[in-house]
Amino acid sequence: MEPPGAQRYSNASQERLPWQWEEHEWRRHVERARAGRSLKPAGWPHGARAAVALSFDPDHETIPLRDAETRPGKLSQGEYGARVGVPRILALLERHSVPATFFMPAVCALLRPEEARGYTDRGHEVGIHGWIHERNMLLEAKDERELTFRCADTLERLSGQRPQGIRTPSWDFSDHTLEIIQELGLLYDSSLMADDDPYEVLADGVRTGLVELPPEWIRDDAVYFTMDRYTDVRPYAVPRQVASIWRDEFDAAYVEGGLFQMTMHPHVIGHRSRMVVLEDLLEHIGRHEGVWYATHAQVAAYVKEQAGLGG
Numbered sequence: 672m673e674p675p676g677a678q679r680y681s682n683a684s685q686e687r688l689p690w691q692w693e694e695h696e697w698r699r700h701v702e703r704a705r706a707g708r709s710l711k712p713a714g715w716p717h718g719a720r721a722a723v724a725l726s727f728d729p730d731h732e733t734i735p736l737r738d739a740e741t742r743p744g745k746l747s748q749g750e751y752g753a754r755v756g757v758p759r760i761l762a763l764l765e766r767h768s769v770p771a772t773f774f775m776p777a778v779c780a781l782l783r784p785e786e787a788r789g790y791t792d793r794g795h796e797v798g799i800h801g802w803i804h805e806r807n808m809l810l811e812a813k814d815e816r817e818l819t820f821r822c823a824d825t826l827e828r829l830s831g832q833r834p835q836g837i838r839t840p841s842w843d844f845s846d847h848t849l850e851i852i853q854e855l856g857l858l859y860d861s862s863l864m865a866d867d868d869p870y871e872v873l874a875d876g877v878r879t880g881l882v883e884l885p886p887e888w889i890r891d892d893a894v895y896f897t898m899d900r901y902t903d904v905r906p907y908a909v910p911r912q913v914a915s916i917w918r919d920e921f922d923a924a925y926v927e928g929g930l931f932q933m934t935m936h937p938h939v940i941g942h943r944s945r946m947v948v949l950e951d952l953l954e955h956i957g958r959h960e961g962v963w964y965a966t967h968a969q970v971a972a973y974v975k976e977q978a979g980l981g982g
């Protein structure tokens with residue numbers, strides 16, 4: 672759901688073109704936040720063969736709001752997520768006894784405190800997802816820091832649970848995101864994509880102890896189902912075809928004894944024709960022996976302990 676022209680995010684402080692950079696410059700960018708050791712454990716709890724960690728990002732109205740798109744039409748699409756998508760998702764998770772993680776912008780929690788509380792009351796996890804789904808790469812460091820801290824405090828107050836992890840809005844990392852996460856003392860991040868399985872994040876080549884639970888757009892509903900009515904972009908996909916991708920992702924994770932992680936959005940997956948395939952997917956996974964269903968925080972805590980990374 673990004674606007675065209677991602678070059679607006681490029682670091683404006685770079686005065687010379689990339690082909691003109693000295694070796695230490697391109698190395699510095701690559702080293703800023705990258706994958707360290709793999710944290711894929713030798714085995715999962717209870718002798719399980721693979722882990723399944725589902726996440727939902729209840730962005731609701733904040734996707735249009737963060738771009739100052741304030742008209743009721745676009746907002747109503749987000750409202751659908753809260754009114755229709757969330758109850759369907761919670762019922763589905765309950766039917767399958769599956770815990771999940773909800774990365775929630777603080778503004779959404781303020782709009783509907785009962786929704787935030789409803790997640791934790793049902794044993795799900797609530798994680799940080801920005802204040803108003805802000806574009807962190809357009810922010811000054813102090814603003815990004817203040818919004819992230821404010822989000823953590825707001826979610827704690829409204830959900831009754833101190834967030835242990837973050838998925839940055841749109842999974843974007845500014846040059847300051849990693850140090851803000853470290854300052855917050857979070858257990859894990861779930862925004863970077865350097866592996867299928869958990870790994871430790873390195874900051875400028877230095878170990879951080881921060882667990883990365885990598886998402887991937889392949890395992891995200893938004894890329895397949897959203898559209899922009901003002902452009903010719905119509906990336907609409909048939910839900911049952913998308914489900915076959917997700918099934919293959921799970922099957923391979925199961926064979927490898929790894930992590931199957933998914934990211935979905937109530938206003939996207941919550942529609943009738945899409946909930947059908949999510950239910951099919953959970954039934955497919957449920958036919959496998961030895962699957963450990965866990966929240967992101969549970970997965971992160973487990974792999975960190977197994978790796979002897981300490982608390």
Ligand SMILES: [Zn+2]
Pocket residue numbers: 728730800804840841
């Ligand atoms: Zn989001």
